[in-house]
Amino acid sequence: MAHSSRKEKPLRPATKILTEGFDPHLSLGSARPAVFRSSTYVFDSPEAAEHAFDVTSGRAKLREGEGSNLIYSRFNHPNAEMLEDQIVNLEKGSTAALAFNCGMAAIVTSLFTFLRPGQSIIYTIPIYGGTQHFIQDCLSQWGIVGIPVLSGDSDRINRAIRSAKKLAVVLLETPANPTLIMTDIKEVCDSVSQLKIPKGVTRPLVMVDNTMLGPSFQHPLVLGADLVLYSGTKYLSGFSDLLAGIALARHRDLIRRIRSTRGLFGTILQPDECWMLAGRLPTVRLRMDKSSIDAQRIAERLAEHTKIQRVLYPTLFTDPEQKRIYQAQCDYPGGMLSLELKGGKREAFNFLRHLKIARNAVSLGGVETLACHPKTTTHSGFTEAEFVEAGVTDGLVRISVGIEHWRDLLDDFEQALAAA
Numbered sequence: 001m002a003h004s005s006r007k008e009k010p011l012r013p014a015t016k017i018l019t020e021g022f023d024p025h026l027s028l029g030s031a032r033p034a035v036f037r038s039s040t041y042v043f044d045s046p047e048a049a050e051h052a053f054d055v056t057s058g059r060a061k062l063r064e065g066e067g068s069n070l071i072y073s074r075f076n077h078p079n080a081e082m083l084e085d086q087i088v089n090l091e092k093g094s095t096a097a098l099a100f101n102c103g104m105a106a107i108v109t110s111l112f113t114f115l116r117p118g119q120s121i122i123y124t125i126p127i128y129g130g131t132q133h134f135i136q137d138c139l140s141q142w143g144i145v146g147i148p149v150l151s152g153d154s155d156r157i158n159r160a161i162r163s164a165k166k167l168a169v170v171l172l173e174t175p176a177n178p179t180l181i182m183t184d185i186k187e188v189c190d191s192v193s194q195l196k197i198p199k200g201v202t203r204p205l206v207m208v209d210n211t212m213l214g215p216s217f218q219h220p221l222v223l224g225a226d227l228v229l230y231s232g233t234k235y236l237s238g239f240s241d242l243l244a245g246i247a248l249a250r251h252r253d254l255i256r257r258i259r260s261t262r263g264l265f266g267t268i269l270q271p272d273e274c275w276m277l278a279g280r281l282p283t284v285r286l287r288m289d290k291s292s293i294d295a296q297r298i299a300e301r302l303a304e305h306t307k308i309q310r311v312l313y314p315t316l317f318t319d320p321e322q323k324r325i326y327q328a329q330c331d332y333p334g335g336m337l338s339l340e341l342k343g344g345k346r347e348a349f350n351f352l353r354h355l356k357i358a359r360n361a362v363s364l365g366g367v368e369t370l371a372c373h374p375k376t377t378t379h380s381g382f383t384e385a386e387f388v389e390a391g392v393t394d395g396l397v398r399i400s401v402g403i404e405h406w407r408d409l410l411d412d413f414e415q416a417l418a419a420a
């Protein structure tokens with residue numbers, strides 16, 4: 001789809017998201033995009049059909065002035081293109097994007113594109129449960145070696161990067177969920193770029209699951225990462241009413257390769273969801289700013305509470321290395337916090353039971369505040385050793401702060417603590 005070309009001062013993401021990536025002329029002049037629910041597209045001639053298939057399978061390139069190549073909606077459709085053209089405006093350093101029908105679809109499709117039997121993937125733990133399950137229990141059956149390394153432990157990650165055999169991908173999730181431990185993205189990228197790569201072998205790719213702080217507060221592509229992945233289900237969509245996934249890259253070539261896998265797997269996002277998600281993008285910054293400001297107020301006040309052991313939140317980090325990474329890597333601390341209650345599981349459950357505003361649900365990044373007990377829900381697949389190593393304790397409650405008034409939320413947490 002059309003991009004307006006600007007020679008003037010580059011615009012900031014908040015402006016670009018409203019001015020670039022959507023051409024009203026391609027939607028009959030409509031100020032908002034039309035929804036194209038078609039599964040198939042009509043060709044002008046058999047020659048045009050032949051050319052379209054040549055382009056899609058990589059045998060030919062799009063001709064000068066040829067905007068798009070529409071064949072069949074498992075490969076591509078206008079609402080996915082519009083969403084992709086718009087979202088690159090939000091992710092600093094990105095040149096191309098792909099929309100998927102959920103975050104796991106983005107992760108699975110991207111990993112399958114670049115990993116081959118015999119190769120290895122380094123990943124930080126704790127990582128999203130589905131991602132861990134996929135690497136440990138699915139990729140392993142295809143002869144792909146998963147190498148877990150503890151989030152934030154730069155020395156161990158660097159050693160793993162240097163010693164892994166046939167390393168193809170380094171996948172970081174930072175901050176880690178639910179402990180918010182941060183991994184230094186730039187250091188990992190530098191470490192990968194310093195590897196001596198034999199001729200004919202491709203350099204390992206650095207992928208970052210940026211769901212927690214991106215695209216507003218953390219910019220992995222600017223720090224040297226190759227690919228950024230999202231569960232668009234969370235902050236990007238923001239209303240807990242749709243599933244989506246996004247991949248964004250510095251280089252178009254990576255996106256071209258993942259697109260081909262997406263066409264095969266059928267993991268593209270459907271037109272209606274693309275349209276909904278595109279409409280949410282201009283407010284991502286407003287929603288994330290608001291929940292970050294309020295989460296910080298709440299976290300810093302609850303840190304003093306007598307029933308709370310500690311509050312896990314970036315502005316409350318005590319480890320100097322974690323403080324350094326946070327300051328170097330993130331613009332704001334974000335809307336996620338975790339509370340460690342003194343009484344363990346019983347107190348944590350009672351706290352959740354007594355909440356009146358915050359709802360007891362997994363997921364995050366919505367306008368409504370959600371709270372859950374990671375050890376028995378999102379992270380219940382961990383082994384005892386993994387719980388200890390990752391710091392997921394019995395008393396831990398994870399909170400995704402929404403956009404309600406923060407004083408009402410604080411009152412709610414305080415009354416639930418009093419009752420717990």
Ligand SMILES: *Cc1c(COP(=O)(O)O)cnc(C)c1O
Binds near residue numbers: 104177209231243245
């Ligand atoms: C939710 C989530 C995912 C998975 O996304 P879905 O949209 O549920 O498939 C992946 N990574 C992180 C960090 C998540 O929070």
